[in-house]
Amino acid sequence: MFRITTFGESHGPAVGVVIDGIPGNLPVNLDHTQSWLNRRRPGQSGLTSPRSEEDRIECLSGLENGLTLGGPITLMARNTNRKPEDYADISRVIRPGHADLTARLKYGISAESGGGRFSARETLARVAAGSVAWQMLRRAMPDFDCCAWVQSVADIECPPQSEESLTRDMVDQSIVRCPDGEASARMAARVEEVKTAGDSVGGVIRCVVRGVPGGIGAPVFDKLEADLAKAMLSLPASKGFEIGSGFAGTRMKGSEHNDALTSIDGKITARSNRAGGTLGGISNGGNITFNVAFKPVSTIFMPQETVDKQGNPITFQPKTGRHDPCVLPRAVPMVEAMAVLVIADHWLRQRAQQPFIKI
Amino acid sequence: MFRITTFGESHGPAVGVVIDGIPGNLPVNLDHTQSWLNRRRPGQSGLTSPRSEEDRIECLSGLENGLTLGGPITLMARNTNRKPEDYADISRVIRPGHADLTARLKYGISAESGGGRFSARETLARVAAGSVAWQMLRRAMPDFDCCAWVQSVADIECPPQSEESLTRDMVDQSIVRCPDGEASARMAARVEEVKTAGDSVGGVIRCVVRGVPGGIGAPVFDKLEADLAKAMLSLPASKGFEIGSGFAGTRMKGSEHNDALTSIDGKITARSNRAGGTLGGISNGGNITFNVAFKPVSTIFMPQETVDKQGNPITFQPKTGRHDPCVLPRAVPMVEAMAVLVIADHWLRQRAQQPFIKI
Amino acid sequence: MFRITTFGESHGPAVGVVIDGIPGNLPVNLDHTQSWLNRRRPGQSGLTSPRSEEDRIECLSGLENGLTLGGPITLMARNTNRKPEDYADISRVIRPGHADLTARLKYGISAESGGGRFSARETLARVAAGSVAWQMLRRAMPDFDCCAWVQSVADIECPPQSEESLTRDMVDQSIVRCPDGEASARMAARVEEVKTAGDSVGGVIRCVVRGVPGGIGAPVFDKLEADLAKAMLSLPASKGFEIGSGFAGTRMKGSEHNDALTSIDGKITARSNRAGGTLGGISNGGNITFNVAFKPVSTIFMPQETVDKQGNPITFQPKTGRHDPCVLPRAVPMVEAMAVLVIADHWLRQRAQQPFIKI
C-alpha cells in the first residue's frame, strides 16, 4: 500500500523517488528528510567517499503548504558532482565484484561511467522516502522509532547495546556510527588502515524497531521478517539477514530458544526476545531486531585479475574514483529507511485488511 | 509472472495451490509432483512427525491429457489425518514461540486446533508448485537444477560438498538429508536425543541452484538475492538467510572477497564464487549458493512458563501432538521449491523485459 | 486488497476461487453464497442453457465454525454434468465468435471440449466471491447494496426504474430479470423466438450500487469507474460499459450535464446523477449507476461459414450443445458480483490509504 518507485543513475541528471499511498492532509517536513539524507551523503568524513554531493532535496509533487494532497510525493536530488573523467579507465573493463558483467548480461548494455542504476547512489531515494514514511508513522504512533548502528567492522565487534534507549543521536556521536566508544575507535583505525592500503572492509549493521503494534505482517509469503529480509538484501553490497536469534539460534534447543510469555498490565508480553519481535510472520508488540551483513566494497585500488569488455584478460588497478573503503557508516540510514518503509506498508495493509480491528 | 496462491489450514478440509502464469501446451507430470511431496510429508522416518498424511495430490484445473491449457493449475491435498482431540490441551493456552499470540493480535481469532494457516502444512502447496516450476524450467534449460541439504544440526556441521555434482538422490540417502555419512549419523543421534528429552533442535540448510542463465534478476528492489531472501524467510521457523560469503564475508577484505574474472571459451566466468552467483541483484551465470537458518521447533514436550487465553500465568506441558523434533530434513524440499519458484518468476520476467535479448 | 484468484475449466473437475484479504473473525454464511450461485446457474428456466449443474458450493479453507480465520477462503463447485460427447462436433472446428482461435494463438492449445478457461462457467467463482464481499461490506455498512436488472433485450427497453427502491427480489419476479412486467413479457417472447430459430440475442444490463460512502476510488489510473469498466468488460460476451450519462451524455452541453450541488443536513449532495456516483474517479456518496452491453451469444444452431482446425473452409452447424440463447438473465448476478468486488477492494484501500480519516 505504501509504494516507492525510484529512478536515476549515478551519473545521470538526477536521482529521485515517487511515493504513492501517502495519506492526504498529513504534515511532511522536508527539513527532516534533508537531515536523513545528510546522514547518508558522501563526504561526511575522511572515512567515506570524497564525492562531494550536497544531495539537496527538491519536491516536485504531492505537497502544498507543507501538507500532503494525497497524490504521489516526488523527491529528487540533482547529481552535481559528476566526473565521468574519473571513470575513464573503468569504462574499458569488467570490474570484479561489480555489476558490470551482469548489467550487460541482462540489458545488453551498461552505463559508461560509474555504476549507473547499480550505484549505491540510488539509495538516496530510499532514505528520502523513509523519512516520509517515518513522519506518517510517528503521527499515528508517537512511540514508533527505529535505530541502527554498526555492530561490527571486519572482526571488531560492538558490545551489546540497550535496545530500548539507544538513539540515532547517540549513534551519530561516532564517526563510524558504532555507539561504543572503544569499538568505534578501533573500527575507525581499521578503516583508515585498509583505505591506506587501497583495500576495503565489510561488517554487520544491527537495527532495532520500537513501538510497532502487534498484528502487523502476514502469515505466509509476506511475513514481516520476509519483507524485511527482502528489503535488506535489496541494499547494495548486502549478503545476509537474520532476525532475532538468527544463525546463532540454530545451535540452541527449543527449551532454550522459546521466549516465555507473561502478562503485564493485561498485555501478553515475551520475557525475552530471541524471536526478534515477530512470530509466524506477524509482529508480537515487542522490539523488532535484526542484523544485516555487508561485504567489503568491491572497488579497491589494488591490482586485480579480470577481463576487458572484449573478454581479454588484464590486470586492472583503478587510479582514481570516489568510493568508500567501508560502506557501513553510510549504510546505517539506508537500513533504517528500508525498515521504516516495510513497517509503513504493513501498517497500512493491516488497517485495510482488518477493518473491524482497531490499531 | 509466475504466481502461486496457496490456501488451507492444517486442520481444515484441504491444503492447495493455484499456479498462474504457466505456459500453455507444456507437459506436466503429476507423478513428479507427488514424488516431491513425498519428500516433504510427515511420517517419513522416526525423526519426523508421526502425523500420517498421504498428501495425495489432486489436480482440479489447468491440465488436459497431461498438457497445460494455459489457465491456472490447481493442486490440492485433502487433510485426512485430522485429530483435533490431540490438540485439546493446546487450545486453552498461548504457546511460547508459536503464532497463537500474533494470530489473535492480527485477526482477532486463532484456529481452535493446530496451527491453522500458520502450520508448516501450508508448505505442501509450495512444494507442489515448485515441482511444476521445475518442470517448466527444465524443458527450457536442461542444465537447470537445484539441490539442498542439511548443512548443520545444532553444532554438528556437514563438511563442504561438491556443489557441481551433488544430487537430490545422494542427499536422500541420509535420513536427515545430510550427504556426509559421518555427519549424518551424528545428526540423527542428536535428533533422537532431543526427541527423547521432549526437546527440539535447529540447524542450517544449504542450497545450490545450477544452470541459471546470466541476466536473471533486477538491479534494485527485486534483486534476485532479495527475492530469495524473502522466499526463504517466508518458510516457517526460518530466522536467517545469507548468499555466497554471507556473514563470514563481512570479515574479509575486498582484495580477498572479489571473485577474479576470466574468460573461458568466450564466456566471462568468475574463478571463485564468494558472490554466490549474483552481482548487483542479477545472476552471473554461475551457481547460486545460499544458506537458510532454522530455529529449533517451538513445540516441545517440556514444561514452559506461559499464559492461557485469558492471560493467566500457567505452566504448560503438551501431552500429545504430532510435531518434528527437528524440522531440517523436511525443510530441504521446501527450500528447493521456493528457490525454483523464485527463479521461474525471474526467468519469465527477463523474457518479458528483454524482448530483444535471447535467453 | 481484496483479491480473488479463480480457477477451473468448463469441462475440468471443478471451478473455484481463492479469496485473499478477507478480515478475520467475520461471520460468513455459505447459504447466502449458495443462494447467489443459484441465481447464476444454468437450467433455471426454459430460457437458459439446459446444462444441469447443481453448482453446490464446497468450502476448502478459511472458515471455522462459520467465522473467518483471516487466511484465504476457498470455494469450489465440482463439474458434475460434463458431457464431452456433446462437444465432439465442435472439437474439429474454429467456431466464429468464440475464443477457439485466440486460445490457440495465445497458448498453442485449446480445450478439447467446451470453452475451457474461456467458458462463462468461470463466473461461478466470481459470484461466490461476490457474496463473501457483500457480507463483509454489509457488516460494516448496513445501507450498502447492489441491484442489477435487464435493461434491454435486442431493441426491447425496460422503462426507467426507481434506483432507490428496486431490489433483487423484485427483479427475480421476472424470468428474464427485467422488473417491468410488460417489457419482461416481450423480452421472454423474443428469447423464445430466437431460441426456436437456433439464433441468439444480446442486450444491456443496468446496475445501481447504493450506500457506498464518499471518498472511495482513486484519482488517476485506478478510478472507481475505470475499475468498474475493467470488471464489466472482463465478463464473457460484454462489449461496452458506460457510467452515469455515458454515451448519451456526449450529446449534452456542460450546462445541462453538470449536477448542481446542494447541502442537505450538512451533507453536500448532488441534485441529479448524470455523474453516476463518481467524480474524478472517486465516489461522491450518491448511487453508482452504470450499463453493460452484452453481445448475442456466439453459439448458434444455424449454418455458419468458418474453418476447421487445419484451416480448411467448412460450413458448420452444431447439432447439440448446451448454450443460452440470451445470456442476460444469468449475467445479472455476475454484474452484481463484480461490482461488489470492486467496491470491496476500494473500500479496503481507502481504509489503508487514509488512516487519519474515518470511513
Add this chain to the structure above:
Amino acid sequence: MFRITTFGESHGPAVGVVIDGIPGNLPVNLDHTQSWLNRRRPGQSGLTSPRSEEDRIECLSGLENGLTLGGPITLMARNTNRKPEDYADISRVIRPGHADLTARLKYGISAESGGGRFSARETLARVAAGSVAWQMLRRAMPDFDCCAWVQSVADIECPPQSEESLTRDMVDQSIVRCPDGEASARMAARVEEVKTAGDSVGGVIRCVVRGVPGGIGAPVFDKLEADLAKAMLSLPASKGFEIGSGFAGTRMKGSEHNDALTSIDGKITARSNRAGGTLGGISNGGNITFNVAFKPVSTIFMPQETVDKQGNPITFQPKTGRHDPCVLPRAVPMVEAMAVLVIADHWLRQRAQQPFIKI
C-alpha cells in the same frame, strides 16, 4: 510488465512519469516524445485552453547517448504558466462536476488552485510514456500503429473512415482532429458557438490499433478489452467505452453478429470485425477498434447552483480560468497513448507467459 508511475499537480512544480520495464539498449528518440506532447498541449488553437505551456520534456533518468540503460526512464515537464490568481474565485467553492467534493471526501484536503492531481494536465505524463512504448513496439513490430480521431462532437458525427489507411497526419489536418472535412467544419463551428456562450460540449473518440499480433491478452480478469476499458475510463471526463460492435451490437442476433472465419495464405482471418479485434479477451490478429465517450467539460462560464466550502448554497460563475470548451481534440493523443501502453504491457506479458511460443 510495462509500468508507468505518474506524478504532479496542475499547479505544482512539475508533471512527470517514471517508466519501468523498458528493455535495455533500445533507441529512444525524445523528439518523437516531444512531438506527441505537442499534440496534447493547450494553446494549439482557438478551440482549446489558452493556458500557455510549452510542455518541454526533460529526461531525468534511463537514457545514455539515446539508448536505454534498462532502468526506469523518467520524463518531466515543468509547469511554467502557473497563475494561481486566475483560480482565486474557484478556491472558495465546490464546483459542480469537478472532483473538489470527492477529493475532500477522500483526502480531507483539496488543492487550493486548479485541479491538483485531478487535472487533465496529468495526462501529459501518459502521452510521454505512450511515445516510449510506441517506439519499443515499432522496433519489434514495424506494422504496429495506432490512430484515433474525433468521431462525434455533440450530435455531429464523422462518417465511417478507412481503418486500414487512416493516419495521425491525416487526422491532424483538422483543427478538431476529425478526418472528414465537412464534419470537421461543423464541429469547429459548434465548439466556437458553445465557447462564446461560456458552455461546453462532449463527444466520442474512435480509435483503431493495427498490427497487433494474435494471442495478446488474457482469458479472464485481464482481458485485453478489459484493460483497454480501464485505461480509457481512467482518462479525465470519459464516461463510456465500447469495443467492436459495442452497444449497437446488443441489438443484433448472433447470426448477424458473429464474424465468419476464412483462411488467407494459411492465416485464419475474420471476414468482418464486429468483435473489434479480440475474442475471449485475446487479440485475434485483426484491427482493434473501440470508442470512448467524453462528457462535456465541467468548467463552464455560466451561473450554476452549488455550495461553498462551508456548505452554504451559492450561485457560482467563474470569471476567468483556462479551460477547453471541448476536450475532444486534445483527448485524441491521450486515447492513443493509453491504447499503446496497454498493448505494450500485454505484449511483454505474452512474451513472458509463453516462452515456448514465438511472437
